[in-house]
Amino acid sequence: MKFYSTRGGAEAKNASEAIVKGIAEDGGLFVPERFPDLSGALEEMLDMDYADRAAFVLSKFLEEYDFDALSEACEKAYSLFDEDAAPVVKLDDNLYILELFHGPTLAFKDIALTLLPYLLRAGCDNVGIGDEVMILTATSGDTGKAALEGFKNQKGVKIMVFYPDDGVAEMQRLQMCTTEGDNVNVVAVEGNFDDCQTAVKKIFTDETFKKRLKEEGVIFSSANSMNFGRLCPQIAYYFSAYCDLVSAEEIGMGEKIDFAVPTGNFGDILAGWYAKKMGLPVNRLICASNKNNVLTDFFATGVYDANREFYKTMSPSMDILISSNLERLIFELDKRDANATAEKMKLLAKTGKFSVSAAQTAQLKKDFYANFCDEEECANVMGNFYEEYEYVLDPHTAVAVGVYDGYACESEERPVVILSTASPYKFAADVYEALTGKKETDAFTAARKLEKESGDPVPSQIEELKDKPIRFTKVAKKEDLEALVLAFAAKK
Numbered sequence: 001m002k003f004y005s006t007r008g009g010a011e012a013k014n015a016s017e018a019i020v021k022g023i024a025e026d027g028g029l030f031v032p033e034r035f036p037d038l039s040g041a042l043e044e045m046l047d048m049d050y051a052d053r054a055a056f057v058l059s060k061f062l063e064e065y066d067f068d069a070l071s072e073a074c075e076k077a078y079s080l081f082d083e084d085a086a087p088v089v090k091l092d093d094n095l096y097i098l099e100l101f102h103g104p105t106l107a108f109k110d111i112a113l114t115l116l117p118y119l120l121r122a123g124c125d126n127v128g129i130g131d132e133v134m135i136l137t138a139t140s141g142d143t144g145k146a147a148l149e150g151f152k153n154q155k156g157v158k159i160m161v162f163y164p165d166d167g168v169a170e171m172q173r174l175q176m177c178t179t180e181g182d183n184v185n186v187v188a189v190e191g192n193f194d195d196c197q198t199a200v201k202k203i204f205t206d207e208t209f210k211k212r213l214k215e216e217g218v219i220f221s222s223a224n225s226m227n228f229g230r231l232c233p234q235i236a237y238y239f240s241a242y243c244d245l246v247s248a249e250e251i252g253m254g255e256k257i258d259f260a261v262p263t264g265n266f267g268d269i270l271a272g273w274y275a276k277k278m279g280l281p282v283n284r285l286i287c288a289s290n291k292n293n294v295l296t297d298f299f300a301t302g303v304y305d306a307n308r309e310f311y312k313t314m315s316p317s318m319d320i321l322i323s324s325n326l327e328r329l330i331f332e333l334d335k336r337d338a339n340a341t342a343e344k345m346k347l348l349a350k351t352g353k354f355s356v357s358a359a360q361t362a363q364l365k366k367d368f369y370a371n372f373c374d375e376e377e378c379a380n381v382m383g384n385f386y387e388e389y390e391y392v393l394d395p396h397t398a399v400a401v402g403v404y405d406g407y408a409c410e411s412e413e414r415p416v417v418i419l420s421t422a423s424p425y426k427f428a429a430d431v432y433e434a435l436t437g438k439k440e441t442d443a444f445t446a447a448r449k450l451e452k453e454s455g456d457p458v459p460s461q462i463e464e465l466k467d468k469p470i471r472f473t474k475v476a477k478k479e480d481l482e483a484l485v486l487a488f489a490a491k492k
């Protein structure tokens with residue numbers, strides 16, 4: 001299987017090269033040459049466990065990877081989760097929650113980032129790369145910790161994470177800044193997530209800078225969802241959830257269902273759309289944004305306009321104005337005309353804005369429903385949902401539930417799977433207040449009170465943060481990132 005750049009300015013690569021590089025030389029994202037049809041394989045997948053389903057889906061794209069080694073890596077990665085990596089919980093007729101937060105760092109990013117170290121190492125082996133790999137990662141909160149956890153103490157790899165100073169939740173910051181390991185580095189950047197992401201992308205495509213590091217035997221890769229190695233494992237849980245519903249006789253084989261996805265960088269929901277293209281019976285993907293609703297407007301009007309106020313919300317992992325993975329959707333919408341996509345991305349970089357045609361906008365509405373949920377509504381959803389189902393939502397998942405509620409009013413009734421992307425304990429203060437109306441600003445006290453209220457135990461990963469020393473306190477300007485990367489690369 002070959003991988004092309006969405007911007008057409010780079011040679012086709014195999015999966016190993018696409019994953020090791022992370023992003024194409026021309027700044028585009030790698031996309032697979034085709035989408036393997038798995039509709040005939042669903043029956044076969046019913047009897048597999050999560051790790052086997054993941055290996056099965058991955059193997060369709062990662063053709064040069066050894067299948068047995070891939071299976072073993074999936075087995076290992078998903079053994080780090082609670083007993084089931086991605087359980088589907090039934091709350092009501094036609095209402096299901098896909099819990100993706102049972103991994104080491106309590107967010108859905110773990111599904112891909114527990115596996116990415118293997119995909120990268122095997123990818124290097126496959127193409128004969130012996131250099132040290134430097135992972136650069138911009139994070140809106142959850143990718144950072146999941147990547148640090150996945151790559152810490154891995155031989156031949158260093159990882160550097162950039163997060164927006166003042167733009168992540170307290171637990172997220174503590175999780176990142178207490179990470180152990182000699183090969184990790186965490187830096188707060190003045191600005192928001194988009195500033196971090198743009199700065200990292202710039203380093204990735206700076207040929208002079210890359211050459212300089214290459215001379216020292218270091219190459220770059222990315223743990224962001226720009227990397228196909230991040231995206232690919234995420235396709236698997238859409239298939240897995242569907243299979244679980246068929247096995248439980250909640251739906252019939254072939255019946256179409258909806259998925260509601262809390263969306264920021266458009267990676268999670270894009271994986272769902274890829275699953276649909278691979279033959280999974282999906283009706284619509286519900287694209288749920290918080291107050292940073294640039295995607296809602298895009299799906300409504302066909303105009304993507306990032307020139308707007310940036311809001312900090314209680315769902316910080318979705319506080320994003322430039323959703324990188326949308327580029328992969330645009331590429332398909334442009335019927336794989338890379339020049340057309342490159343043109344739009346150039347406009348986006350230059351003016352913060354691009355648009356698609358009316359016909360393309362209409363096309364999108366067949367597969368997507370998009371809306372947003374503001375802060376007040378998000379809090380109400382958490383409170384009401386708890387009252388109705390005794391189920392505690394985190395603020396990101398609540399955004400998806402809020403948007404789904406609006407969708408359900410105007411569409412025919414069919415089963416929906418809401419993707420739950422984080423444990424509520426990562427955002428305990430906001431969740432506790434939404435459930436009880438009481439304020440508790442200390443994150444740990446809030447977690448304990450939330451445990452008392454809900455009866456769900458505080459995860460040990462949260463509990464143990466209290467006593468861990470904070471190792472990283474650096475705050476940098478975005479202009480200084482290159483120098484910091486160089487210094488870290490030189491560190492023995």
Ligand SMILES: *Cc1c(COP(=O)(O)O)cnc(C)c1O
Nearest residue numbers: 142264265266267268317421422
């Ligand atoms: C990253 C993240 C999201 C958004 O996912 P994208 O792939 O960026 O759209 C939603 N919720 C949580 C908790 C996240 O960590």
